[in-house]
Amino acid sequence: MSNNHTEWLEFAKNIALKAGAMMVDARKNSNVVRDYKMDHELVTSTDIAVDQFICGQIREHYPEHSILSEESSPHMDLNAIAEEVPVWVIDPIDGTVNFAHGHHHVAVSIGLYVGNERILGVVNAPFLEECFWALKGSGAFCNGQSLSVSGGQQLRKALVATGFPYQKTALLPIIERVSRILHHCQDVRRNGSAALDLCWVAAGRLDAYFESVKPWDMAAGVLIAEEAGATVGHYLPATSAWPEVVNGEGLMVSTPDLFEELLILIG
Numbered sequence: 001m002s003n004n005h006t007e008w009l010e011f012a013k014n015i016a017l018k019a020g021a022m023m024v025d026a027r028k029n030s031n032v033v034r035d036y037k038m039d040h041e042l043v044t045s046t047d048i049a050v051d052q053f054i055c056g057q058i059r060e061h062y063p064e065h066s067i068l069s070e071e072s073s074p075h076m077d078l079n080a081i082a083e084e085v086p087v088w089v090i091d092p093i094d095g096t097v098n099f100a101h102g103h104h105h106v107a108v109s110i111g112l113y114v115g116n117e118r119i120l121g122v123v124n125a126p127f128l129e130e131c132f133w134a135l136k137g138s139g140a141f142c143n144g145q146s147l148s149v150s151g152g153q154q155l156r157k158a159l160v161a162t163g164f165p166y167q168k169t170a171l172l173p174i175i176e177r178v179s180r181i182l183h184h185c186q187d188v189r190r191n192g193s194a195a196l197d198l199c200w201v202a203a204g205r206l207d208a209y210f211e212s213v214k215p216w217d218m219a220a221g222v223l224i225a226e227e228a229g230a231t232v233g234h235y236l237p238a239t240s241a242w243p244e245v246v247n248g249e250g251l252m253v254s255t256p257d258l259f260e261e262l263l264i265l266i267g
């Protein structure tokens, strides 16, 4: 672990806590305006405000770093991830639908990558007052407590989370997959925040999670899960141009003992 890494982690935690406070204030002051991206994908004025805040802080403190951010720079140059320039991957609000409906399962997600390596991840859930983080090789934590996966070994007893895309035309194969899993596990959850699903696998509250997501949904949480002892992989072949390390297509994360069995069922 280099000095830079610990400094970057403290910076990320600090802005994630401030971003979380912005979400809480916006809800308290009834200051949330809803809009739609591409006609069907909900986005609120708070998503945009938090995105601007985080990106502004990164540009001010680390002008030489790159940013891949859901709301303001979702199409950055992919090659930057493979270079030595640090790349921040930001989801200002993960769980926007929950946020807009007054639910608590909402988080800000901040990941950092250098040369195809996951360096750090911070996922702050302000309404739940839980801040998760991990630094490569140093373990995963929630509010300072060390995390480890559940150790679940039997699929029949496993609690498995998933999610659904905004695009309804893609639903059929996803429902079929959920049906297959549901027949074999204890139960399925759809909590509405991919970043938190990954952190909950890390915390042992879920035994597995699978979904096709975007880089900003998984960039931070996947390292938190990995550092807590989860196995990370894919149940679909990669078709997008995203580098492997931030490719959320067919993402599957579980306790080590459940991974192969789940892969056979889902794949």
Ligand code: IPD
Pocket (backbone or CB within 6 Å): 091, 093, 094, 095, 096, 097, 162, 163, 164, 165, 166, 191, 192, 193, 194, 195, 211, 212, 213, 217
């Ligand atoms: C969504 C959430 C949700 C997942 C969707 C994501 P957003 O992110 O993570 O749990 O099922 O695939 O798009 O839109 O709230 O940032």
Ligand code: CA
Pocket (backbone or CB within 6 Å): 091, 093, 094, 095, 194, 216, 217
């Ligand atoms: Ca998201």
Ligand code: CA
Pocket (backbone or CB within 6 Å): 047, 070, 091, 092, 093, 094, 095, 096
């Ligand atoms: Ca988002």
